[in-house]
Amino acid sequence: MATKEEIYAKVSATLIEALNVEEDEVKPTSTLQGDLGAESIDYLDIVFRLEREFGIKIPRNELFPEAVLQGDPDIVQNGKVTPKGIEDLKEKMPFADLTEFAKNPEVNNFSDLFTVALIARYIEGKLAAGKN
Amino acid sequence: MRWIWIDRFLEFESGKSAKAVKNLSTAEDHFRDHFPGYPVMPAALIIEGLAQTGGILVGEANQFREKVVLAKIAKTRFEREMFAGEQLIYQVEILMMRPEAASVLGKVFVGGVQTAEAEIFFAHLDQARSKQMFGDHNFVFSGELKYLLGLAKVASQTGKDSPG
Secondary structure, three states: OOOHHHHHHHHHHHHHHHHOOOHHHOOOOOEOOOOOOOOHHHHHHHHHHHHHHHOOOOOOOOOOOHHHHOOOOOOEEOOEEOHHHHHHHHHHOOOOOOHHHHHOOEHHHHHHHOEHHHHHHHHHHHHHHHHO | OOOOOOOEEEEEEOOOEEEEEEEOOOOOOHHHHOOOOOOEOOHHHHHHHHHHHHHHHHHHHOOOOOOEEEEEEEEEEEOOOOEOOOEEEEEEEEEEEEOOEEEEEEEEEEOOEEEEEEEEEEEEOOHHHHHHHHOOOOOOOOHHHHHHHHHHHHHHHHOOOOOO
């Protein structure tokens, strides 16, 4: 079983390759889009690389649940995620800490949730689940 | 000029790998300017050849139902320049294949020595949306690329072929 540090190091190396960024740019709090410049196609590339690197399967929308925020009026109203939407996200993304996001749940802020640390937490969860 | 940057397939293993050949001829227009007296194959056109080899490999794996488009070149490395008169072998293997995208690793060889490498990421255009925009017609695998498909089919039917 890989340690937290090993997982983080591999996630960091994966992002450096996928996003062509420098090692010192990748910090646990770095956001993929804002800080590391990820674009839509990069998210798929990252998923592919993580699958290969860790030997896991990442179903579509599990790590990056884009569909959650697409157009459903129950989930998004006036550019903000509804309380029901937040519950939905909590269920779908147990690896994410939604406390801050829930205070001002603008859809535009959603991408800020996706940090290097979040990816590492997600992988930790996947690997732990796979072990059982 | 036809936008085909491979001459023909040498090997084609469905869903797995493909090998194509590209002979660099002084008659190709771009060598006149790139560069006068120093005919170097533009690196972007080598990548295009790899992407065509890989794109057809990926497309064939889904019976050409998907619109396969080059989305990203994550990593590429050239060991040296390649010149008119040389024969390039494009060797491509599928790294990952999913309903929404695929990635391949492409390598270029001259005389058995590797001269370049690129990791190429293809997206499958969203079925619903691309149908709205472009209709049922698969514009990726039409016209010029259809010609290559014929070559790919021949290669896959005859299996390994070693003309050179």
